[in-house]
Amino acid sequence: MFKAMHDPVWVFDVEWVPDPVAGRILQQLPQETPDAEVVQAMWRAGGADEKNPMPFLKTTLCRVVSIAAVSRTKTPEGASLYLTSLPHDVTDSTQTNEAAMLSRFLNAVGDKKPQLVGFNSQRADLKILVQRALANGVQAAKFAERPNKPWEGIDYWDSHSDHNIDLMGILGGYGKATPSLNEMAAVCRIPGKLGVDGQEVAPLWLEGRWDEIVAYNECDALTTYLLWLRLAYFGGFFDEAQYSEEQDHVRTLLQTEGESGKTHLLEFLEEWERLLTEYLA
16 A cells, blocks of 8 residues: 555556567568568567467567556645646657657656556556667656655655555555456446457557547546545545545546547546446445
8 A cells, every 4th residue: 555645646557569660670670561560570479379469578679659647736625637648649740759758758757756656557657668768768867866765755766665656566466366457447336448458559559540549548547547546545545525526526527528529538437427326336
């Protein structure tokens, strides 16, 4: 369990796909080899078979295609929520550039010093952000800072830091006993996978369907945020009335963003209300 709740809180999620550049180098493929063929070669080298045609690849061999976060900031009235995702504009090639996304997110973390929350973030999401920042020659000096002593500053590299919270590490067991985000969400009556599955992200990217990837990423960030809220309530950081108010903040966020054009958030809200109504605790 985490020891404190800081301000602001950023609950984030990252999506990635096999990196064709890494694939061409490691598989010694010509530069003109199409991305789809390179990715297939990477999966074959990773042990693909009929049962698992798209095996998990080492994160360092993958490129980041989307980062989404729900930020919670304290206000005199309670709290305000903001949903942000990179790229903001999927039609702008300067925003879909991996280095640009990594630099923007990691330097924003370094500047704002939020309490980061993720699901499997310590072993996967944060690792790939750092690995791919190195691969792209990105500098994020403030994010990389480490205090001389744990109590003298914020340290995102310390696995025991309350500024780097991994919900899977708190809730997980060993091997098959560790729940997935979708499983943990289901038992808490929180929307999990809505239409798109993680295995579909690479095919979507190869087809240039960035908007669907970002929508999927935003929903995962929201799922993780609602799970964090419940854990914070469990830990006594909110009383029952405050917890209800915090959930209402999420409803308002979903409604507002959904009505501005992000219809997948209205679907998320509808599914959340259905789960709460049909599956009584």
